Amino acid sequence: MSIISKAMTNNWISLVDKELRASHAGETGAVWIYRGALTADFLVSIVAGLWAKLTPPRLSGQEDEKQKRDDNMSSFASEHLATEKSHLDIFENHMPPFRGSYMLLLWMVAGFMTGFLPRILGRNWFFYTIYCVECFVDEHYEEQCGLLESVEPTPFDVLEKFRRCQSDEQSHRDEAYNAMTSAPTSAMKLWGNMVGKGSAIAVVMAKKI
Numbered sequence: 728m729s730i731i732s733k734a735m736t737n738n739w740i741s742l743v744d745k746e747l748r749a750s751h752a753g754e755t756g757a758v759w760i761y762r763g764a765l766t767a768d769f770l771v772s773i774v775a776g777l778w779a780k781l782t783p784p785r786l787s788g789q790e791d792e793k794q795k796r797d798d799n800m801s802s803f804a805s806e807h808l809a810t811e812k813s814h815l816d817i818f819e820n821h822m823p824p825f826r827g828s829y830m831l832l833l834w835m836v837a838g839f840m841t842g843f844l845p846r847i848l849g850r851n852w853f854f855y856t857i858y859c860v861e862c863f864v865d866e867h868y869e870e871q872c873g874l875l876e877s878v879e880p881t882p883f884d885v886l887e888k889f890r891r892c893q894s895d896e897q898s899h900r901d902e903a904y905n906a907m908t909s910a911p912t913s914a915m916k917l918w919g920n921m922v923g924k925g926s927a928i929a930v931v932m933a934k935k936i
């Protein structure tokens with residue numbers, strides 16, 4: 728192998744390694760977002776149960792409506808958790824070997840809080856947060872696929888697997904947006920902005936550390 732082609736090979740190995748590390752960190756965070764949301768869901772249902780015992784019964788229609796909304800969030804989080812686990816499995820078992828981020832614990836905690844807090848704040852907070860996260864993830868996968876196209880053919884069909892995950896994230900984004908019952912408030916937009924900026928910083932850090 729010539730010096731030039733060896734240098735090129737080393738370059739793309741390093742590029743693929745960084746992109747795999749960043750997306751593995753992202754998918755780890757995504758799994759923990761839904762773990763955080765389901766934990767909050769569990770706590771909210773306990774508090775709601777206690778509250779129902781302490782207060783006079785509400786009109787059954789109101790009660791049913793609230794229960795339906797909570798069930799909807801819970802099944803959304805459970806279904807998405809399963810998909811994010813399947814994405815993580817792709818990165819952990821079906822990709823070329825890469826160095827994982829040294830900061831995985833931080834991505835888990837950050838993910839957990841990103842799911843936990845909005846779920847406590849309510850339905851639209853939760854779905855809007857997922858919408859913002861998935862908008863970021865979709866754009867990030869798009870950027871990565873653009874880079875990977877320059878090193879085609881990628882080993883282990885890395886590009887095709889990134890595209891498959893991206894397509895799921897696009898469905899998650901649309902599903903979350905459609906589940907919202909009103910436009911986001913200014914506070915929600917501020918939070919969504921912070922989530923987007925935080926995700927961008929996390930990607931930069933995960934590529935390096």
Ligand SMILES: [Fe+2]
Nearest residue numbers: 754757811814
């Ligand atoms: Fe994912």
Ligand SMILES: [Fe+2]
Nearest residue numbers: 757895896899
């Ligand atoms: Fe997703």
